[in-house]
Amino acid sequence: MYRHTKSLQFQVKPERPDALFAAKLQELVGGQFGEMTVMMQYLWQGWNCRIPGKYKDMILDIGTEEIGHVEMLVTMMARLLEGAPSETQAQAAAANPALAAVLGGQNVQHAIVTGGAAMPTNSQGVPWNGGYIVASGNLLADFRSNVAAEAQSRLQTARVYNMTDDPGVKETLQFNLARDTYHQQQWLLGIEQLIEDGFTDGLEDSHKDEEKTEHARTFYSFTEGSRAGEGRWAQGNTLIGNEELVFAEGVPLTDDVNQVPPPDPLLFSTYD
Amino acid sequence: MYRHTKSLQFQVKPERPDALFAAKLQELVGGQFGEMTVMMQYLWQGWNCRIPGKYKDMILDIGTEEIGHVEMLVTMMARLLEGAPSETQAQAAAANPALAAVLGGQNVQHAIVTGGAAMPTNSQGVPWNGGYIVASGNLLADFRSNVAAEAQSRLQTARVYNMTDDPGVKETLQFNLARDTYHQQQWLLGIEQLIEDGFTDGLEDSHKDEEKTEHARTFYSFTEGSRAGEGRWAQGNTLIGNEELVFAEGVPLTDDVNQVPPPDPLLFSTYD
Amino acid sequence: MYRHTKSLQFQVKPERPDALFAAKLQELVGGQFGEMTVMMQYLWQGWNCRIPGKYKDMILDIGTEEIGHVEMLVTMMARLLEGAPSETQAQAAAANPALAAVLGGQNVQHAIVTGGAAMPTNSQGVPWNGGYIVASGNLLADFRSNVAAEAQSRLQTARVYNMTDDPGVKETLQFNLARDTYHQQQWLLGIEQLIEDGFTDGLEDSHKDEEKTEHARTFYSFTEGSRAGEGRWAQGNTLIGNEELVFAEGVPLTDDVNQVPPPDPLLFSTYD
Amino acid sequence: MYRHTKSLQFQVKPERPDALFAAKLQELVGGQFGEMTVMMQYLWQGWNCRIPGKYKDMILDIGTEEIGHVEMLVTMMARLLEGAPSETQAQAAAANPALAAVLGGQNVQHAIVTGGAAMPTNSQGVPWNGGYIVASGNLLADFRSNVAAEAQSRLQTARVYNMTDDPGVKETLQFNLARDTYHQQQWLLGIEQLIEDGFTDGLEDSHKDEEKTEHARTFYSFTEGSRAGEGRWAQGNTLIGNEELVFAEGVPLTDDVNQVPPPDPLLFSTYD
Amino acid sequence: MYRHTKSLQFQVKPERPDALFAAKLQELVGGQFGEMTVMMQYLWQGWNCRIPGKYKDMILDIGTEEIGHVEMLVTMMARLLEGAPSETQAQAAAANPALAAVLGGQNVQHAIVTGGAAMPTNSQGVPWNGGYIVASGNLLADFRSNVAAEAQSRLQTARVYNMTDDPGVKETLQFNLARDTYHQQQWLLGIEQLIEDGFTDGLEDSHKDEEKTEHARTFYSFTEGSRAGEGRWAQGNTLIGNEELVFAEGVPLTDDVNQVPPPDPLLFSTYD
Amino acid sequence: MYRHTKSLQFQVKPERPDALFAAKLQELVGGQFGEMTVMMQYLWQGWNCRIPGKYKDMILDIGTEEIGHVEMLVTMMARLLEGAPSETQAQAAAANPALAAVLGGQNVQHAIVTGGAAMPTNSQGVPWNGGYIVASGNLLADFRSNVAAEAQSRLQTARVYNMTDDPGVKETLQFNLARDTYHQQQWLLGIEQLIEDGFTDGLEDSHKDEEKTEHARTFYSFTEGSRAGEGRWAQGNTLIGNEELVFAEGVPLTDDVNQVPPPDPLLFSTYD
Ligand SMILES: [Ca+2]
Ligand SMILES: [Ca+2]
Ligand SMILES: [Ca+2]
Ligand SMILES: [Ca+2]
Ligand SMILES: [Ca+2]
Ligand SMILES: [Ca+2]
Structure with missing residues (x-):
């Protein structure tokens, strides 16, 4: 069973709205390696972990943390989308190339579908789907998948980090980069622990x-x-x-x- | 550019058809971690590898091998589907529980859509899609994904191995198990090589x-x-x-x- | 069986083409709550309605109207796409921010795939799919879904309405807004009728x-x-x-x- | 931010495993109106609710409850799948029609992919996707969608209820039926509250x-x-x-x- | 604009229900080449046909006929599903292999989701999607696609025809086979007409x-x-x-x- | 089994990068009729062709050629994406409408996901999927589908050809146009051969x-x-x-x- 705490795990305070950046940030929300993926992947692995104790608890702890990461990014998206273009602005664009870039590159579902909020999709509008997640019951194979997910996710975060100069957004992404660094280690150390506990020699060799x-x-x-x-x-x-x-x-x-x-x-x- | 050799990399000779098993084997053809996935994933990574030489060649070599793995399993599927039920057999089933299992569990697209051949789908009929593959340009992150893919793929192969007692099928799967053992090592050693060559310390830390x-x-x-x-x-x-x-x-x-x-x-x- | 009448139910006459707006209008054609959804949803519910008479006829009447709504929007799209950019215009864009917005924001499938016409997709290019529709055989549950679909659809229409100042487009959308107002009532009154006819007390309580x-x-x-x-x-x-x-x-x-x-x-x- | 409590909200104790029933129960986990849908739908609506206070808190409370409902059903699935067929049993099936039904009707991904656990898919193996959820920012439109989701979900639960005679499973489903009854009312009363608070007259009429x-x-x-x-x-x-x-x-x-x-x-x- | 006639284009009268066959028939309703595909493909091509007159009218005539074909098959499905298993029958199956086949092979969404009716999906439960259809604005290219669609559709119908011995179902499929024979010719003759009218020499050679x-x-x-x-x-x-x-x-x-x-x-x- | 040759079948040498054009070119890589589709379609048909000899070899020869076409376009994409915008450029855009068009119209997954390379998706970011391909075992029906695929593919290539004035890109597309002209004929002549060999009279009439x-x-x-x-x-x-x-x-x-x-x-x- 789950409980909700009103405070976020970490702050998400953009200095100013930026609809063009929000369109890119969708990749970290609902993309192949976005927060929705790791949230669902870890919850699923944890609920189905056969060994009670440190492994199961560890997986469910991080799964629970990731629900909060989705919450953080969805909140940041709503703030980034404040005041995004919602009406025809052809004339304004004619005199304003920066606005033209926004009109061209914004995600129009942010206005039409959600009314100024994130979508459960990637940066191209493709809905998140269960085919992204991995939960096999074999902890070695799954921890390998989890290291990979955190590495890909961190790399994407680092790339997106370059695409903004908003100090508030950068602050949040700096936290996310650090968590992805730790989480990579968590899964690699999980494999060391599995070896030490005699469950595997490090290769999947059923x-x-x-x-x-x-x-x-x-x-x-x-x-x-x-x-x-x-x-x-x-x-x-x-x-x-x-x-x-x-x-x-x-x-x-x-x-x-x-x-x-x-x-x-x-x-x-x-x-x- | 690619060339085709008529001989298969390894033999795929079921002793007898088995439509029920063929339905399960689809997972290893077109599932999240089926041969189509690793084939496309490695080709994509190889084509986009920025460093000429041993890394790029290695990735493309295995990508090319995997085209042949898809070919092998698709060939085996056509052999397993020989003589699968293609007409109404309600009366026959009434006297034959084994046939009833087949009638219930076969993949009807094997008859209706392909005329006795594999589908480009997983075991539930979900079409293979490009959202399964990973190719980021960052070799550490991608090799992590590749180890994971081979581990999951090998685990699924080992599970499917239990679901048949056909010696011909088992012979092929024994080859596939071995390749997946090697390929896991190939990617883990690739990470060691990346570290030795100074590209990374083993964590994604851009x-x-x-x-x-x-x-x-x-x-x-x-x-x-x-x-x-x-x-x-x-x-x-x-x-x-x-x-x-x-x-x-x-x-x-x-x-x-x-x-x-x-x-x-x-x-x-x-x-x- | 169906018959076609050449005249549209209501006029769809943009004053001028607008490729950027056409990209947005896709949401109302092939999105989760676009005209394709309500068309297929009502046809499906109507064909499968178990009670002959007023309910079945009502559902099929509106389903048939909605085929004409898809026809209307598809026609309007072709008119909006007249003369949309179909060749390289880098130099032109360099001197023209409004064109830059169009070049950035147009849906390139409108040129490459359909040759100047609507796609059966939403505003992000995601193909319409049968997973959007609802038809359970239980009229209360389905009418609840239908009220919701019309409310969401109307809301999206109202949002899109702000994104154009073309009087011809606005004229059509004013008709669509009204139909969605009526159709919301139609389903709510359908629930009242179900209650009056003794089929339900208003809650699904099987x-x-x-x-x-x-x-x-x-x-x-x-x-x-x-x-x-x-x-x-x-x-x-x-x-x-x-x-x-x-x-x-x-x-x-x-x-x-x-x-x-x-x-x-x-x-x-x-x-x- | 979220926290996890080890106890489930309600018990999920099948008296005996039943792989055939587990295949059907997938619809209530990862189908269009399964627990994953309402969980994600309410979390998304709550995170994006613009009005602090009773509405936002109410939506997030139920969203949090639904995480626990996914947890419950996933747990029940693992128990239902204990000892499901995982090896070839052609000979056994030949003498056992009940086993034949299971061999035909089980979901083979439950063995091959998850190792005896639920999939994030519907009863046909179609992955859950973000295209199922609704969160428009307009509370009337969204509450209409939520009533509909609970009605469809309850109806499906009532239908699945007939498909088992396991008292432990029935006990859990009796709880779920009741929650869906309450949740339908919750959203209908939410609409009454919106009207009373002056936000709407009950029709979407922007x-x-x-x-x-x-x-x-x-x-x-x-x-x-x-x-x-x-x-x-x-x-x-x-x-x-x-x-x-x-x-x-x-x-x-x-x-x-x-x-x-x-x-x-x-x-x-x-x-x- | 469209109008509905209560009589079907051709009769759809199974002699008896057959849930197992209904599961297969889904391929002809919502599969890649099912009636939903040709219906949407021809309507879309017709609405976007640039030349008024015989071509446009021909395409829209057949598109309108195909709406009626979907209606026919959906109606037949509801009749085939009458009395399909909707409750637990483990004990009955234990004594009845034919029932075991049905329990294994039926499409459980036919009970859980639609309450005894067709789904807008293929035989594996994959939702129909807009990615199946083709409408390029170039009549040669599209007529080539249409011949192909009718050929594939007819082939699948012929295969499904073998899977039933119900005279009522066979009667309907005999009609469908004939229409697909005619429709293949219609598109091939359409190409001849395009050549005669000087639009093409038979190859796409823009x-x-x-x-x-x-x-x-x-x-x-x-x-x-x-x-x-x-x-x-x-x-x-x-x-x-x-x-x-x-x-x-x-x-x-x-x-x-x-x-x-x-x-x-x-x-x-x-x-x- | 397959082998790789390092040289490409034909050169792919853009004179200069063009991220905006690269976004459009995705349609020819991973769209409904992109190179991935014909590659997988022909390999699948060839592997499953029942008649050894000229037909099977012909289908597999072209299937193998198409692997090389995917390789060519993926390579060209990486070259087109060199130096594409990867950091925030709001200020630069404010003074530069051409850049604004690029910022609006580029495919951000080209930076975030692949690090400057093609995606296995269409121009809207929709992942390529196995539902695009056709392989029925009936050569007439499949050759009809193949003519259609080459016609649609060639038409899309001709449309994309207008969208660039880079001589290097045009050179490659001129090769592709020619291959599509030949391949249309190849399949039409294949049908003539099937008729001559007595397999069909040109209509699918099982x-x-x-x-x-x-x-x-x-x-x-x-x-x-x-x-x-x-x-x-x-x-x-x-x-x-x-x-x-x-x-x-x-x-x-x-x-x-x-x-x-x-x-x-x-x-x-x-x-x-
Ligand atoms: Ca995270
Ligand atoms: Ca392999
Ligand atoms: Ca409408
Ligand atoms: Ca619930
Ligand atoms: Ca038809
Ligand atoms: Ca080609």
């Missing part, structure tokens, strides 16, 4: 004994003149099991070709 | 000097009785920079509340 | 006798300092049944916690 | 003075033999303004026809 | 004089051992212009390689 | 003997005053079978009306 091991340590190259063999991934030891990595040309390992069976006549596929 | 550092090492807990403080993520040193991790109760760090400005009257939002 | 009645009259608050208790929803009588409404703090009504069972080992979820 | 009033009180019929004129919506007084409702045949109110202008030659549309 | 003609008559092969050179497409004359078709190995026609420029440092892409 | 032939040669008109009877589709002989085409008014061919059966009471649909 049914380890069933896999064709000779293909588990070979880099196959499919390009003439590829220089991929110069990298660490094609030489030295495997991360687990202390075997020698191999660099090899990618060739068919079978004489099986893509020949498919005659069709059922009732399907009217083309066939002799 | 605009490092701008972030609010006090929030980059603190775990905030939002649950009474949370045991999250027992984990490595809440004690000991940070991964980078040798600072002490902190466990703290999550409290508002501001008195800013979610109060939003008066609306533009032209937007007809409710306001006094 | 399986009324099964519900836990003590939770059917209580407002639970989950925020410290919430002032929600001051509203009518937390005091006075229920709408049906003449019971006293209650305002209460939201607390767990159970000691059940989110603990989930041990996983099937074949699923490789993380567990001791 | 730019009231601009609309073409003669079309705001007329039912147009487009079907020969329509009996729609027998309903309250076509006779008696308007809800607002005390005018006479009119029933009229739908005829073109203009001689404007769907004729569209000559295309720009650069668009290569077909034209003389 | 900016004909700009294209690099040497690449407009060459088949490039990218597979060793390809037998593609044996086909008509690689020998003989071009369709237009009487040139010789060429079969050639696909080789790079440039020494340009996929090298991309150094990134903007503010984007934090990986680069030396 | 279950030919089952269809209601009287409706296979009649144009039905649903508009008063329709001039559709003047076209070739309504007079002269059918394309196959030498019958007379008929023009007729569209009237109900049945007295069946859209009356749907009483609902199951457990579904709570409205009924007496």
Whole structure:
């Protein structure tokens, strides 16, 4: 069960409205790696975590924090959209290139649909969807996804940071950058903890004994003149099991070709 | 530019058709972490890699391999769907529970839409979409996403592996399991290489000097009785920079509340 | 079966083209509450209405009117897009901020995809989809959805109305505003009629006798300092049944916690 | 900011697992009117509510309650999925029609993707998306949408209620039915409060003075033999303004026809 | 403007309900090539047709017919769904494999969401969307799309035809098969008419004089051992212009390689 | 299996970056008829082609070529995006309308998400999805779809060609125009070959003997005053079978009306 506190986790005080920037900020709200994604991803993983105790509590703690991050950005959006163009301004634009940029680049759903507020979409207006999130029940695989999500999210935040010079907005984004730095570490340390607790050796290797091991340590190259063999991934030891990595040309390992069976006549596929 | 070789990379020879299993296998073709995803993700990252040489070539090599993985699974699907139910069989089902399961669980698009072949969708019929892939131009962030994709993909393969006892199918999946083991390492070693080459210290930390550092090492807990403080993520040193991790109760760090400005009257939002 | 009449229901005569406004008007064509939505929603409800007579005929009458509303807006769009920028105009824009706004804000699919016509999408280019519509077979629930759709649609029309000063466009939107006013009443009066005809008491209460009645009259608050208790929803009588409404703090009504069972080992979820 | 309490709002204790029922229950989690929709809809409306005090607090209180409803159903799903089929069982199914039904009707993503847990999708596997929610800033329009959402949601709950005879599941659904009864009233009483507070007369009528009033009180019929004129919506007084409702045949109110202008030659549309 | 006639264009009278078949029939209602697609595609093309007269009228006539086809199939669906399983029947299924097939294979949204009626989705529950339709303003290109749509639609209808032995359903589908035969011809003859009227020579060749003609008559092969050179497409004359078709190995026609420029440092892409 | 060659099939050398044009070019990358669509469509059709030899090889040859077309456009996009605006430039825009157009019209995901590279989306940011492609197993139906795809794709290329005056970009598009001209012919000649090889008479007519032939040669008109009877589709002989085409008014061919059966009471649909 959840409870709400009226104060925000961190302040979101733009010095002035900026509808053009608000259109960009949507990516951090409802994009593939926006706050909605990490909020739903962590809540889902936490609710379904099978081990009670530190792991489950950790995941749910951060999931709960992320609800507050969505709240923060949605609040900032409403403030950025104050006074955004809501009526025809062709004449005004004719004398004002900066206004022309805003008229061209604003997100018109901010006026038409929400009446001056954020949308649950990305910067292109694509609705957030559940296909963005990951929750497999396997904590190693999920923590790997979570590190990645925080890295992508932080990178996008750093890019968006350049797109404003409003000190109030920058202040908030500085907080978000720091949280994403910490959260990357949180998940990486979570993997260390999983290893220490004996749950994994750091690679997802379910049914380890069933896999064709000779293909588990070979880099196959499919390009003439590829220089991929110069990298660490094609030489030295495997991360687990202390075997020698191999660099090899990618060739068919079978004489099986893509020949498919005659069709059922009732399907009217083309066939002799 | 690409060229095609008629032989498959590895054999895909089911001993017998199995329409019910084919419906499940769709997840590994066109699901969030199916072969279509890694194929498009690596091609996209490779085409846009800014550094010529070992990184770019490595990414494009694996991207090219993955085209062949899609080809393999699509071929296997057509073989699994040979002779799948394509006409009304109510009477037959009345005497045959195994057939009833197939009639209930088959993917009817396999008959109606493709005429006995795979769909570019997941196991629920949701079309594959570009919102699944990640290509940011930042190799650390992308390699993190790639490790995660291979881990999730391998886990799903291991789960699907249990759902068949066809030795031919299992043989192919054993190859796929091994490639996913290798590919996880490939990306983890890629991160090691990036660190060795001086591109990163392993955390995404663009605009490092701008972030609010006090929030980059603190775990905030939002649950009474949370045991999250027992984990490595809440004690000991940070991964980078040798600072002490902190466990703290999550409290508002501001008195800013979610109060939003008066609306533009032209937007007809409710306001006094 | 349907028949077409060449004349439009109401005129759609912009005085001049306006590609920037056309980009906004897409929201009223193919958005969540655009004309495509109400057209498909009412047709679907009408076709599936179980009671012959006044209800079914009323729903199908309005559904048929709405086909004509889509036709009207699509026609207006083609007229608004006449002469929209279709070639490179960087130099022209350099001397003309108003053109710059158009170049920035036009919907380029209007040129590339449709050749100067509307798209079946919203103002952000998101394709209209069947997930927008509602048709449950329960007329009370559906009429509630229909009132809501007309209210949202009218509000968006009023907002878009501000974004043009073209008298021809305004004339059409004045007609649409009026229809949405009437249609809101139509559905509200439909609910009155349902009550009068004995189909409902105005609340959806299927399986009324099964519900836990003590939770059917209580407002639970989950925020410290919430002032929600001051509203009518937390005091006075229920709408049906003449019971006293209650305002209460939201607390767990159970000691059940989110603990989930041990996983099937074949699923490789993380567990001791 | 949000906080988490480990106890659930209400218990979710199925007596036994039931994978077939779990597949259906997805509709109430991630469907158009599932708990994810009302949770996100109310949070969004609340965060963007312009008037501090009872309205904003009320909306955020219920939004916070709904987070807990998602948590409840996700927890119940994991319990329902305990021991669901995760390996090949063709032989078992051959002797067991009930198992055949499960094998046919289970949601295979429950095994392959989540490892025995709910998906953020509807009962057909379609991911939840932001296009389901409504938050316009106009409280009348939004409360209308909220009544509708609760009515549709309650109706779906009542239908799903018939699909199980597990007393533990029924117990939870009885609680949900009651909350949906209360929440319908909450929004209807919210509209009464808006009227009492002078914000609206109950119809969305922004730019009231601009609309073409003669079309705001007329039912147009487009079907020969329509009996729609027998309903309250076509006779008696308007809800607002005390005018006479009119029933009229739908005829073109203009001689404007769907004729569209000559295309720009650069668009290569077909034209003389 | 549109008008509705109560009689259907053709009868839709199943002899008996069949929920399992109804689940399949959804593909013909709301699939990529279902009746919703051709209805919206033709209406959209017709409304935007620039030439008044026979072309525009023809397109709108068929568009109007297709509204009636959606109406027919939606009506048939409601009849097929009469008495579909709507409550728990685990025990009944245990003794009845045919029922097990239905319980496994039915579309549960037919009960939960629509209350015994069609959904605006395909056979997998994916909502119909505007991305399926084509309307470019260029009649040749669009008529090509329309032939293709009718061919795919007819093929799917023929496949679905095998999946029922209900004479009433077959009767309706026999009508639909015939209409799709006619409609294929209608669009092919439309192309002949366009050629006769001087609008095109049958190939889309806008900016004909700009294209690099040497690449407009060459088949490039990218597979060793390809037998593609044996086909008509690689020998003989071009369709237009009487040139010789060429079969050639696909080789790079440039020494340009996929090298991309150094990134903007503010984007934090990986680069030396 | 696939192999990669570092050289591109054709050069992609813009003379200068142009972020505004890059936003439009997305339509040709990831739109409904962009290179991703034809690439996936042909690979899918080829992998599933049932007849070994010239048809299968031809389809896979072109599918392989199209992978290279995606590579070409993605490469060109990265070059067009060099130096695109990535930081706040409000002041610069105030003095520069051309920059204002760019700031308004650029695709901000090109900076925030990909760091200066293409997205796997269309020009509106909608992700490419598998619902765009067609692969039915019936070569006639699929070749019809392929002609259409090349015609639409070529038309869009010709329209985009007008939107740039960069000679390097035009050079590449001139190559693409030519390939689309050839590919249209390739599929049309493929149909001729199918006819010559006895697979079809050019119409999709599976279950030919089952269809209601009287409706296979009649144009039905649903508009008063329709001039559709003047076209070739309504007079002269059918394309196959030498019958007379008929023009007729569209009237109900049945007295069946859209009356749907009483609902199951457990579904709570409205009924007496
Ligand atoms: Ca965050
Ligand atoms: Ca793979
Ligand atoms: Ca309307
Ligand atoms: Ca609820
Ligand atoms: Ca049809
Ligand atoms: Ca191409």
